[in-house]
Amino acid sequence: xxxxxxxxxxxxxxxxxxxxxxxxxxxxxxxxxxxxxxxxxxxxxxxxxxxxxxxxxxxxxxxxxxxxxxxxxxxxxxxxxxxxxxxxxxxxxxxxxxxxxxxxxxxxxxxxxxxxxxxxxxxxxxxxxxxxxxxxxxxxxxxxxxxxxxxxxxxxxxxxxxxxxxxxxxxxxxxxxxxxxxxxxxxxxxxxxxxxxxxxxxxxxxxxxxxxxxxxxxxxxxxxxxxxxxxxxxxxxxxxxxxxxxxxxxxxxxxxxxxxxxxxxxxxxxxxxxxxxxxxxxxxxxxxxxxxxxxxxxxxxxxxxxxxxxxxxxxxxxxxxxxxxxxxxxxxxxxxxxxxxxxxxxxxxxxxxxxxxxxxxxxxxxxxxxxxxxxxxxxxxxxxxxxxxxxxxxxxxxxxxxxxxxxxxxxxxxxxxxxxxxxxxxxxxxxxxxxxxxxxxxxxxxxxxxxxxxxxxxxxxxxxxxxxxxxxxxxxx
Numbered sequence: 001x002x003x004x005x006x007x008x009x010x011x012x013x014x015x016x017x018x019x020x021x022x023x024x025x026x027x028x029x030x031x032x033x034x035x036x037x038x039x040x041x042x043x044x045x046x047x048x049x050x051x052x053x054x055x056x057x058x059x060x061x062x063x064x065x066x067x068x069x070x071x072x073x074x075x076x077x078x079x080x081x082x083x084x085x086x087x088x089x090x091x092x093x094x095x096x097x098x099x100x101x102x103x104x105x106x107x108x109x110x111x112x113x114x115x116x117x118x119x120x121x122x123x124x125x126x127x128x129x130x131x132x133x134x135x136x137x138x139x140x141x142x143x144x145x146x147x148x149x150x151x152x153x154x155x156x157x158x159x160x161x162x163x164x165x166x167x168x169x170x171x172x173x174x175x176x177x178x179x180x181x182x183x184x185x186x187x188x189x190x191x192x193x194x195x196x197x198x199x200x201x202x203x204x205x206x207x208x209x210x211x212x213x214x215x216x217x218x219x220x221x222x223x224x225x226x227x228x229x230x231x232x233x234x235x236x237x238x239x240x241x242x243x244x245x246x247x248x249x250x251x252x253x254x255x256x257x258x259x260x261x262x263x264x265x266x267x268x269x270x271x272x273x274x275x276x277x278x279x280x281x282x283x284x285x286x287x288x289x290x291x292x293x294x295x296x297x298x299x300x301x302x303x304x305x306x307x308x309x310x311x312x313x314x315x316x317x318x319x320x321x322x323x324x325x326x327x328x329x330x331x332x333x334x335x336x337x338x339x340x341x342x343x344x345x346x347x348x349x350x351x352x353x354x355x356x357x358x359x360x361x362x363x364x365x366x367x368x369x370x371x372x373x374x375x376x377x378x379x380x381x382x383x384x385x386x387x388x389x390x391x392x393x394x395x396x397x398x399x400x401x402x403x404x405x406x407x408x409x410x411x412x413x414x415x416x417x418x419x420x421x422x423x424x425x426x427x428x429x430x431x432x433x434x435x436x437x438x439x440x441x442x443x444x445x446x447x448x449x450x451x452x453x454x455x456x457x458x459x460x461x462x463x464x465x466x467x468x469x470x471x472x473x474x475x476x477x
Contacts, residue, residue: 230320231259232477235270248272250318257318264475265326265442271475274454275315275327277301279470287313290458293334293468295413300332302458302468305411310349310459320476321449327474328439329354329368329456331419333403335411335465337370339379339388346393349459353400353419353467356441356474359452364393366441370419370467371402373409374426382432397443400432401425411464419467 227249228234234241243261247254258276261269278284279299286292286301289311293300303311337352344350346362354368367390371379380400381388390398401421403414417424425433454474460466 227254230270230322230477231257231261231272232270234259235261235268243269248318248320250320252318255318260475265324265437265440267324267326267442267444267477271326271477272320272322273473273475274317275313275456275472275474277469277472289313291468293332293413293466296415298332298413298415298470300413300468300470302331302334302466303460305334305466306463308349308460308462310355310457312455312457315454315456315474317451317453317476319451321451322476323445323447323449324477325358325365325441325443325454325474326477327356327366327441327472328420329356329469330421330439330471331368331370331458331467331469333370333409333414333419333467336409337372337460337465337467339369339371339400340381340390341461342391344461345391349461350391352460352465353458354469355457355459357455357457359450362455363452364397365443365454367394367398368420368467369398369400371400371429373404373407374402374429375405375407377428380429380432382435383428384431385428397441399435399438399441401429413468418470 227247228237229249231246231248234246241259241261243259245256246259248257258273259269260271260273263269264271277287279286279301290301290313291304291311293302303309331354339352341348341350341352346355346357346364351367351369353370356365356367357363358365369380371383373379377383377385378388379402380386381390381398382400399420401417401419403417403419405414405417405426420439422433422435422438454476456469456472456474458467458469
């Protein structure tokens, strides 16, 4: 459209040329020429007659001369008058100045003004400055973490770095450079505080600077020391590290692991996660060898319902030496289960549910039983009025719950009441839902440490029944 309009405008522009106009001279007839000649002669005669002066003209000249003389006289009188007025004004001004000798002294007045200004400034400026400093200190201390605590942490980290570094001479130049950069950032922090105008914005800038320094020191620490082997080691060296993924060193190289730096199972942070599954996440799949159950929006992983036995998954410790295990498992009930099979040992499907063991030969960690139903007292060993006993290797290290609300289980996945979550228990099962720690199980072996792998098995003795799991996470420390 623009092209069309431009084209239209171009078509409408006028073409101009630089050619000058041409004038042509016309030839007059002979009659006209003679008339012009006669007119010219008449003008010449008239001019000759006017060369002589007449009397009226002379009189006019005299009168004009008198008028000029009169104007010159008037001009002289005006000049004399103006000179007289200037003299009078000068005398009056001089008298006024001499008469003002009795007015106030200007220097004294100026000194009074300056003294008053200095007095006001010295009285109000310190008070205003103290108010600004007090407000800055108040805002900073409320908005920022304890700077002394942070500085002590940095100093402690550097001290540990110097002690634990196997070859300090290789990183001394990097330490010096990082120290110089960190010092400059600290100067920037001081400048930010000195020019604090907007507390929220400036405080955020200070926090960012501190964070950058901490990150650089951590990078320096990681570059100059060996990678940690467990989350517990990270927690001990850096107590303020948050939960998240970290790079750990193992016998077969480095690997990424999730570290829970908070308290789990009544014990402080530094837990390394070995196992994790969340089937509510559509991107996650069942472990190899497990069969997926899908019903009513619930996804769970178990053994094939067409046969009995167990399906297993193992989780390596990556050479982490641990003395505690903490975890939780959530599952669902499928069909008619029998809770326990007394005639089976730990290597067989001794439970209708989930078995968690460590190492080989298997050592019992925790058992999660699926009860027959919620109306039979003998469904779980922990039920009110139950006479059901457990195998000796289980002891009290178990959870038990049923997902079937009536006495006639069907071959369906009961999704309304998840197992081993400590919720939805009936009156008979209430003791099972009130055990300490549920849904978390915890084993503490004291001073005994191990690097055993953890094994999770879903078991039933016969086909047509199962207890598939939908969620689990297992930590060691």
